[in-house]
Amino acid sequence: MAEGERIIPINIEEEMKSSYIDYSMSVIVSRALPDVRDGMKPVHRRVLYGMYELGVLSNRSHKKSARIVGEVLGKFHPHGDTSVYDAMVRMAQPWSLRYMMVNGQGNFGSVDGDPPAAMRYTEAKLQKISEEMLADIDKETVDTQLNFDDTLSEPTVLPTRIPNLLVNGASGIAVGMATNMPPHNLTEVVNGIIAYIENYDITIEELMQHITAPDFPTGGTIYGYDGVKDAFETGRGRIVLRAKATMEEVKGRECIIVTEIPFQVNKADMIKKTADLINDKKLDGISDIKDESDRKGMRIVYYLKRDAVPNVVLNKLYKYTALQSSFSVNNIALVKGRPEQLNLKELIKYFVEHRVDVVIRRTKYELRKAEERAHILEGLLIALDHLDEIIALIRGSQTPEEARNGLMGNYNLSELQARAILDLRLQKLTGLERDKIKEEYAELMERIAYFKRILAEEDLRMTIIKEELEEVKEKYGDERRTDIEYAGGDVSIEDMIPNEEVVITISHAGYIKRTPLTEYKKQNRGGVGQKGVNTRDADFVEHIFVATNHQYMLFFTEWGRCYWLRVYEIPEGSKASKGRAIQNLINIPQDDKVRAFINTKDLKDEEYINSHFIVMVTEKGVIKKTPLEAYSRPRVNGINAITVREGDLLLEAKLTTGKDEILMAKKSGKAIRFNEENVRSMGRNASGVRGVTLENEEDEVIGMVTVPHGEEEPTILVVTEKGYGKRTLLEDYRVTNRGGKGVKTLNTTEKTGNLVAIKAVSDEEDLVIINKSGVMIRTGVAELRVMGRATQGVRIINLKKKDAIASVAKVPAAEEEDEELLEGEEGMEGTVVEGAEGAAATEETEDTTEGETPEADGEEE
Numbered sequence: 060m061a062e063g064e065r066i067i068p069i070n071i072e073e074e075m076k077s078s079y080i081d082y083s084m085s086v087i088v089s090r091a092l093p094d095v096r097d098g099m100k101p102v103h104r105r106v107l108y109g110m111y112e113l114g115v116l117s118n119r120s121h122k123k124s125a126r127i128v129g130e131v132l133g134k135f136h137p138h139g140d141t142s143v144y145d146a147m148v149r150m151a152q153p154w155s156l157r158y159m160m161v162n163g164q165g166n167f168g169s170v171d172g173d174p175p176a177a178m179r180y181t182e183a184k185l186q187k188i189s190e191e192m193l194a195d196i197d198k199e200t201v202d203t204q205l206n207f208d209d210t211l212s213e214p215t216v217l218p219t220r221i222p223n224l225l226v227n228g229a230s231g232i233a234v235g236m237a238t239n240m241p242p243h244n245l246t247e248v249v250n251g252i253i254a255y256i257e258n259y260d261i262t263i264e265e266l267m268q269h270i271t272a273p274d275f276p277t278g279g280t281i282y283g284y285d286g287v288k289d290a291f292e293t294g295r296g297r298i299v300l301r302a303k304a305t306m307e308e309v310k311g312r313e314c315i316i317v318t319e320i321p322f323q324v325n326k327a328d329m330i331k332k333t334a335d336l337i338n339d340k341k342l343d344g345i346s347d348i349k350d351e352s353d354r355k356g357m358r359i360v361y362y363l364k365r366d367a368v369p370n371v372v373l374n375k376l377y378k379y380t381a382l383q384s385s386f387s388v389n390n391i392a393l394v395k396g397r398p399e400q401l402n403l404k405e406l407i408k409y410f411v412e413h414r415v416d417v418v419i420r421r422t423k424y425e426l427r428k429a430e431e432r433a434h435i436l437e438g439l440l441i442a443l444d445h446l447d448e449i450i451a452l453i454r455g456s457q458t459p460e461e462a463r464n465g466l467m468g469n470y471n472l473s474e475l476q477a478r479a480i481l482d483l484r485l486q487k488l489t490g491l492e493r494d495k496i497k498e499e500y501a502e503l504m505e506r507i508a509y510f511k512r513i514l515a516e517e518d519l520r521m522t523i524i525k526e527e528l529e530e531v532k533e534k535y536g537d538e539r540r541t542d543i544e545y546a547g548g549d550v551s552i553e554d555m556i557p558n559e560e561v562v563i564t565i566s567h568a569g570y571i572k573r574t575p576l577t578e579y580k581k582q583n584r585g586g587v588g589q590k591g592v593n594t595r596d597a598d599f600v601e602h603i604f605v606a607t608n609h610q611y612m613l614f615f616t617e618w619g620r621c622y623w624l625r626v627y628e629i630p631e632g633s634k635a636s637k638g639r640a641i642q643n644l645i646n647i648p649q650d651d652k653v654r655a656f657i658n659t660k661d662l663k664d665e666e667y668i669n670s671h672f673i674v675m676v677t678e679k680g681v682i683k684k685t686p687l688e689a690y691s692r693p694r695v696n697g698i699n700a701i702t703v704r705e706g707d708l709l710l711e712a713k714l715t716t717g718k719d720e721i722l723m724a725k726k727s728g729k730a731i732r733f734n735e736e737n738v739r740s741m742g743r744n745a746s747g748v749r750g751v752t753l754e755n756e757e758d759e760v761i762g763m764v765t766v767p768h769g770e771e772e773p774t775i776l777v778v779t780e781k782g783y784g785k786r787t788l789l790e791d792y793r794v795t796n797r798g799g800k801g802v803k804t805l806n807t808t809e810k811t812g813n814l815v816a817i818k819a820v821s822d823e824e825d826l827v828i829i830n831k832s833g834v835m836i837r838t839g840v841a842e843l844r845v846m847g848r849a850t851q852g853v854r855i856i857n858l859k860k861k862d863a864i865a866s867v868a869k870v871p872a873a874e875e876e877d878e879e880l881l882e883g884e885e886g887m888e889g890t891v892v893e894g895a896e897g898a899a900a901t902e903e904t905e906d907t908t909e910g911e912t913p914e915a916d917g918e919e920e
Contacts, residue, residue, distance in 0.1 A: 083234035091233035095392040096413035097217040098224025102146045105135040121182035148175045157242035157276045160189045171327035192219040198424040200417045218417040238391040241273035246536035278319035278540040291403040294390035302382040315361040321384040329381040344372040370643040426510035436500040438476025558609045565602040572638030573629045601868045615655040617708040621700035623693035655712035662691040678759045679707040683747030684738045702746040711763045718768040724817035727754040731801035732792040749798045762817040773819040780863040781812035785852030786845045806851045816867035831865045
């Protein structure tokens with residue numbers, strides 16, 4: 060042991076405790092947590108200040124990153140060069156920061172996790188927005204501290220005009236605590252801060268009218284709003300983020316296209332893990348994945364297998380891959396050197412307090428400088444007023460000191476003023492220059508008065524802060540990148556989406572879309588026409604009706620399941636767009652298909668749901684009535700609407716009032732009419748009761764018509780597979796009990812073929828008939844005259860040999876231009892043969908073949 064040294068025994072437990080506390084406090088305060096005022100950790104602050112000191116401003120040329128790192132290391136941050144370079148690189152990555160602080164040149168990494176080039180290869184300079192963070196730093200606006208070797212001073216915080224902590228967020232792991240703050244949109248944040256300045260008692264809910272949700276640099280969609288609300292109100296919350304995906308057809312194959320991914324997701328890793336899941340058979344329906352991203356933007360293409368349902372595959376991708384990830388908000392920042400958890404209002408409050416402090420300190424500095432200058436000018440003005448005597452005094456003095464002392468003694472000037480007079484150049488004595496001094500002095504006195512007003516009036520300070528924020532918004536504000544899908548959470552979306560009227564169109568092939576009613580109201584002609592509705596080849600708009608955004612659509616599948624969609628969840632499209640396949644919007648199995656859909660009003664309206672029923676009919680003649688109330692609690696994966704027996708399928712479902720009349724038609728050519736009251740109401744899982752008795756095993760129900768109670772009776776149209784059809788008055792079908800064999804609706808023979816369709820029609824509608832060969836024919840209902848019930852009907856269309864009618868749809872009558880538009884589409888050719896004209900084409904028989912009369916037609920109960 061050296062001379063003078065001694066060993067002091069200490070308690071190791073105490074030493075460990077105190078050393079660890081010192082270490083943890085150092086990490087919390089000087090490394091991992093951002094300051095609430097400028098949103099920066101020490102390393103980021105030092106990088107920006109080092110670049111400012113080095114003069115690499117936004118309007119200058121780039122400098123080597125190694126030069127910048129060396130400057131920061133040597134002057135302010137005595138740690139590893141990697142930590143400084145990594146911090147600078149992150150500030151130059153558009154996918155890491157919502158508003159970049161550094162303008163990088165060279166390879167600064169990629170969203171695939173590629174590392175940046177070494178600092179000797181890359182170059183950097185400040186972004187314009189960073190200069191707003193450093194604005195007025197030379198005007199004693201912030202406290203400074205000595206650097207690590209006490210040779211230089213550095214700012215403890217930046218006098219930022221940008222609410223950086225809110226707009227760029229922060230993340231860091233300290234000892235015993237961590238922070239994870241999301242970025243927000245600058246325009247929204249500035250609007251929120253201004254609202255706070257105008258009303259300090261503003262609630263967080265009112266602030267959320269301005270700052271709607273975090274806004275991530277990589278875009279994506281916030282799925283559900285509960286987590287956002289929690290984060291804003293408490294400073295903690297879990298935000299679910301989803302990639303932005305669309306369905307497209309690429310080279311004849313259905314594909315899912317992803318254009319934006321969640322924040323902080325490594326794209327290459329995500330694709331690799333998805334491929335692994337497909338190879339391990341944990342994810343099916345995808346045949347190939349291609350990353351087609353380039354400098355224009357991101358594009359990941361998931362090629363689907365032919366039998367895959369895109370909506371189901373996308374939901375699985377969200378469930379099993381990073382296409383859906385969560386961001387856990389934990390707003391911890393340093394407030395006066397102490398870590399605190401902060402809500403939205405507190406974050407805004409501390410930023411405004413910082414701006415007030417900066418404005419006061421800046422004003423004091425500018426006031427001091429202005430007063431110093433005014434003091435000098437006052438001396439110069441005195442000299443100009445006594446110019447000849449002062450010149451004589453200076454000429455008569457032996458030394459400058461003597462002249463200075465003479466001026467101070469004779470004219471009551473300060474030493475500063477006397478020095479300024481002695482330093483005066485002769486050109487300042489000209490008349491013009493003398494006027495300039497007087498003007499400058501008058502201007503200075505105005506500025507001094509203004510500075511004193513700022514320091515005295517709080518309202519004026521706040522006005523200045525608001526104006527500077529507006530200027531920042533004007534320069535750097537932009538649109539939101541991240542969408543918000545309120546429906547993803549439990550928050551009522553009705554508050555967010557206006558209950559506007561829309562037109563829903565559904566095509567024969569099952570494509571659906573909604574269009575704002577205003578698009579149709581712009582037309583000169585009345586009503587909701589079909590003009591401009593583009594559908595796929597050999598497809599047409601079959602159903603078109605007006606609904607409101609908050610209403611529900613119920614979809615019934617042939618297996619007896621019921622699914623819901625709110626009207627606003629139906630994809631919006633223009634009048635000319637094709638819409639989206641219903642199969643892709645609801646999670647139904649691949650081998651099931653939608654057979655019926657119903658538009659209902661508010662399912663929370665008790666009076667409405669208790670006064671309406673769903674009536675369903677199956678191909679084997681079973682009918683079932685269930686109260687609408689049983690369908691008033693929507694579930695994502697649907698519910699069982701009817702238990703369909705083996706070998707049977709659900710055919711149709713209709714919304715009724717409980718007092719309607721029902722007409723069911725069979726393939727064999729008979730139909731039965733009975734009151735809905737004859738069918739008792741039953742639960743969802745029941746399989747129903749007999750509605751009609753079938754003739755034999757081959758016979759089946761081909762359709763159902765419901766006639767609302769008290770409304771004008773429509774005519775009933777029936778069509779056979781070989782092109783025959785007719786219209787009959789409803790009153791020709793007498794009311795019987797359910798379960799019978801029915802009465803003859805059309806005299807079917809080998810020439811007519813079996814019945815294929817029954818529809819309730821009026822003269823204002825058209826028929827679209829599709830043949831098995833793909834030919835589509837359109838004709839007006841008004842062209843078919845009304846005739847007796849037991850007749851054979853008339854030939855509606857001519858069919859080629861072995862061809863037959865596949866399906867019949869009624870559509871709103873189109874105007875002439877629409878018919879031309881529809882007939883001009885590929886696959887729309889066909890022959891329309893009008894009912895009463897042309898003996899060769901029309902075979903009408905009023906006689907009742909085989910000696911049957913309408914009264915004696917084999918009715919059975």
